[in-house]
Amino acid sequence: MYRISELAEQVGLSRSTLLYYEKLGLIAGKRLDNGYRIYSERDLQRLRLLQQLQAGGLTLKECQACLEAKVDRDLLLNRMYQLDQEIAHKQQSRDLLAAMLGESDMTAWHQSLEQTAPDAHLDWLMKQGFDEKQALRLKWLSKDMNTHEQYMADFNRIFQSLDRWGPGLEAETIKAFGMLPSKPESILEIGCGQGIATTVLADQSDAVITAVDNHEDALSRLQERAAEAGVEGRVVTQCASMTDLPFSDGSFDTIWAEGCAYIMGVNNAFNQWRRLLKDGGVLVLSDLVWHTDNPSAERKAFWSKEYPDMTTVDERIKQAQAAGYEVLKHFTLSDEAWQAYFLPLQQRVNELKEAMAGSQAIKDIQTELDIYHQGFELFGYQVFILQKR
Ligand SMILES: C[S@@+](CC[C@H](N)C(=O)[O-])C[C@H]1O[C@@H](n2cnc3c(N)ncnc32)[C@H](O)[C@@H]1O
Incomplete structure (x- = not known):
């Protein structure tokens, strides 16, 4: 048997969390004559199972449903789908940070910003230290601030010897x-x-x-x-x-x-x-x-x-x-x-x-x-x- 402080230490949760779980019926302590609450091995193991389910990304309410009845496949599938979306979102955030740090290509990001917020895009490029001329060339030509200089050097090398830089006659x-x-x-x-x-x-x-x-x-x-x-x-x-x-x-x-x-x-x-x-x-x-x-x-x-x-x-x-x-x-x-x-x-x-x-x-x-x-x-x-x- 465990006192509440001992149980809290075993599962790494606070006393107040355990009392809350008890209120939800997840564990069931017994009050002794001296006023202390004690918990059984069963309570400890239910808490460990609960923690495993939480590690699968389930909410407390969903964990409770899993503990008390047969696992609901739809619930798990739904949760897994949500997690996939969160992971994809986080991956996008990571990709953007990596791109801004020069570790990968920024073209798609610049292009999507150009389509949705062209003026803000230009202002932002200028805040990154590009003058207007370079910011405009980046927006239209290189489309990647990390590789802009090399891109423009190549671009100029290609066009320099050509008389005409756009369609016309x-x-x-x-x-x-x-x-x-x-x-x-x-x-x-x-x-x-x-x-x-x-x-x-x-x-x-x-x-x-x-x-x-x-x-x-x-x-x-x-x-x-x-x-x-x-x-x-x-x-x-x-x-x-x-x-x-x-x-x-x-x-x-x-x-x-x-x-x-x-x-x-x-x-x-x-x-x-x-x-x-x-x-x-x-x-x-x-x-x-x-x-x-x-x-x-x-x-x-x-x-x-x-x-x-x-x-x-x-x-x-x-x-x-x-x-x-x-x-x-x-x-x-x-x-x-x-x-x-x-x-x-x-x-x-x-x-x-x-x-x-x-x-x-x-x-x-x-x-x-x-x-x-x-x-x-x-x-x-x-x-x-x-x-x-
Ligand atoms: C597609 S080329 C057309 C050039 C010329 N009209 C022709 O048909 O060959 C665009 C021209 O605009 C110039 N340009 C780009 N940004 C500019 C800016 N912000 N102000 C003035 N000229 C700019 C470029 O240097 C380039 O000469």
Whole structure:
């Protein structure tokens, strides 16, 4: 026989817990004449059995049910299912911590945050010490803060020697230029890259062109190209972010942005860039859009990761109108414009594949190229010519 303090010591529980168990009828002490409570070997063993059942993750109530009747299989199955879920949850938490410590891949985490909370994601990246330029590149390109530097070094190695960094064609730039309501005198080109469209715009007009990009090397190459074309006197470069353009209101009659507005979000671009236009000024912008309301699962899965904000032409038109523009014209870039971008890129990837085996940047670019090789019926680049109302 055991006194309550002895029983408590045997099973490692407190006196008050034992009294509570007694109240529930799990053990049954006897009161002696001297007022002490004593417990039997049976009580001790019931407590040990109870503890074993608790170790299986059962609640006290469930343990009691198991002690008092035949084990309920459904109850056990249900509890096991709950435990599986808790374990999966905990595993996810552990994976995230390991990824943040640089022990594994963070891509999936960045991607899911990008889909559900893109602005908070960007803010958080900047709190981790990335400047805006790198945070945006991480968000769009490397998608893993632990491997970002290596990824960008590889990415730049692949793209550096290519003139065109997005779909487009000289003839299509000229086509869009021909849709302007009047000849521009002051053009702001945003996300100009190495100036593939800049020299075409300079050739088509007598305008002064302010070419903005946040990539210094690209701007140096643009200046060389402008000099080669003999238009350097009318081309001014400015290294700045498209999210914070250092120009006063109404500075330009035309803004030109080929394949870059997605970086800050097209709708944000509509709203933030409008102030820079003179009244009646025109924004020319190209964006990747769905040409269907029902994309195939494979394409949808790919683009919802690569460009979660991708939408239809109609939706972009609604956004442009709501932001204070009249849609003058819009058209779809031709397959040749895509080829002008992705065929040289494929050739470059082929050249580097062996030397850069294992590079995530090469793998990602090849995945994207594979999508392009399948054709452009379901999605494409749309050029919008929008006049400030
Ligand atoms: C897809 S490329 C398009 C370049 C060029 N318009 C073309 O069609 O070849 C996007 C360009 O935006 C630039 N860029 C990225 N983030 C930027 C930012 N925050 N501000 C300004 N330019 C940015 C990149 O350096 C790159 O030149």
